[in-house]
Amino acid sequence: MSSNHNNKIDNNILGDQTVIKVEKLSKKYILGAKASSSFRELLNTKVKSLTKSRKSNQEKENEFWAVKDVTFNVNDGERLGIIGRNGAGKSTILKMLSRITEPTSGRISISGRVASLLEVGTGFHPELTGRENIYLNGAILGMSRKEIKSKFDEIVSFAEVEKFLDTPVKRYSSGMYVRLAFAVAAHLEPEILIVDEVLAVGDAAFQKKCLGKMKDVSSNGRTVIFVSHNMGAIEQLCNRCILLDKGQIKMDSTDVRSVIKSYFNTLDNGNLPSEWMYDDSEINRNLLNEWFSPTRIAITDKNGKALNMPVSNDTDFYISISGSIKTIDPALTVGYAIYTADNQLLYWTYHTDTEEEKWPKFKQGNVTFISKLPKHLFNEGEYRIELISSLHWRKWLSEPGVTPAHINLSIQGGLSKSPYWMAKRPGMLGPIIEWDTRNDLVPGERRGIVEVG
Amino acid sequence: MEKKDNTNVKMTVIEANKSGKYYWRDLWTYRELFIFLAWRDILVRYKQTIIGVAWSILRPVITMIVLTVIFGKLAGLPSENIPYPILVYSALLPWNFFANSFSEGSNSLIANSNMLSKIYFPRIIVPTSTIVVNILDTAIAFLILFVLMIYYNYFPTMNIVFMPLFFIIALVTTLGASYFISALNVKYRDFRFVVPFIVQFGLYISPVGFASTNIPENFRLLYYLNPMAGVIDGFRWSLLRTDQELFIPGIALAILMSLVIFTIGLSYFRKTEKEFADVI
């Protein structure tokens, strides 16, 4: 039995309202623990530790606190958003809450059934059909067979895959795959739902649909913990928000807007929106490959020096994409996709957009692609730029819409020299279109041609 | 600390080094996942029905032919009036069960690494559920034995009722070995190279291609430190008409060894499983 008698035992040992209680939660990782996963290295380190009796300095240096002394409570029916930069420890907290990984110290008490959705489509098997995967994935997410059966039709219609139910999912388009995967998860009915970043996949229409579904879930009074980089979604969905920075809580408030604001402030200090660097966080690892592993993407001047945001629309600014090439493949294509703040795609562009003779020859090692962004094209406001890289027609290396490699472009001022155009105008773009005014073109002439013809 | 109140709210307390607290509760909660994973493996294996079934028949038959030729024809080992193919095949049934389940089981955690790092469930379900499809394979391979027996006009005795007993020893050995190596595999990927070696080597030291009466008397007890040797003897004894008495000390030792392997495997697995998600 419990040795802990100081908790009030009423209706529920956490007190009336609290469903999750997190106390001084910490998680330590040993960096490089993953890399040394060969038996020979184990023998090596064992031999070394025999010769050196004390814990080596190097090992201490490699210790790293992904989450440090985090304390918070979640009340019944609360919709808590957790935001923070890449590597802030958001996913680690969710993993501890869902018991995937064990805390190094601290304590979590949960009352109620928890379902966590850290990824859509976990456990999907490509050889199995849509129908089979619904059952399998449901079971993996903790649904009983009876539950899945009763929700089956709903899931199928939400995913819009009726016609492909008996097709192996390896033949699905990536959109269909994601829709199906999300549909299964969306029909979970736990008391507490934990969601990480799943809205980052799929197209805009589908994201909207998912967000709607998540709203339904939370309006039913269920407790939701939601991690996302999509501040719009956080603002719409959550009634409380925690800002996490380097594993610690920076801010915790029911004024979601103000938390988001201070998140943007922390970003500005680090100049992060306009610069992306590869770090070894989980979502970035998919970007590693032998053909082109991106290391940095930034809005820069023409020498590759990062520019502070916002930039003025009448300056020259460039996008620099750096990365490393291990294996040379002539089909390597690198470019970017640019979206407006409300997620409308403006255009895609590749370094191979010119005739073949002008394409660069690749060498092994580091490479930087620099491309000038057209000045006086964009409107005032925020844009998102996503890395595109692929082996042309063969393989996505970084697929727009899905890739974690993206930066923000923020444009303010410098729209035009015109005194009539000082502020932002409606529209996705704000180009200065050339106008010519002539007196020698008489409209009547055209009419004359029509009459003759 | 588990407390259920009248509204039936599930309480969970998570702390460092306490992951074993809800072990049995969780195993029960996730029993359906076990069934679904086993069902997935079966579906995937038999998806291309013809190839799937053909493979589970063809593999033991080919091995049987090879071993019969090498040991029966070329080496001319004695077979106590049992048709050599039947002698070999009755040993191949438990051996192939072990070899295939062990190979797949050892690799199972790595193969499902995505699941381990994204959802919680009792990890033991993964290596355990891979056994199920191999039990089915073994059942199919069993049918071939009956075909062989009809062909050679050779029929088993009542001892056949003891066969499940020996199968259980094989099962316990296989589970223990799979737990151990699959857990080691998560941390030290090199171990996947060790598995084929164990399987290959095991085939030679186990009495698959020959009767265990070929083993010199003074090595006999030592020989049964390999529990599969006991299992194979047991299978032959229960399936074939032989004057040979069951070598009881050998079987007892095999049972003991299988329990030792199981205990070591399971306790190593449980000791390391809480780190799986971090290092995989």
Ligand SMILES: Nc1ncnc2c1ncn2[C@@H]1O[C@H](COP(=O)(O)OP(=O)(O)OP(=O)(O)O)[C@@H](O)[C@H]1O
């Ligand atoms: N298994 C692991 N082994 C070692 N380090 C890890 C492991 N998992 C995460 N980390 C590290 O812990 C830190 C926190 O990671 P976490 O995934 O929680 O960040 P996050 O806030 O979710 O970031 P993102 O926004 O990129 O998803 C990162 O620096 C990451 O590299």
Ligand SMILES: [Mg+2]
């Ligand atoms: Mg994360």
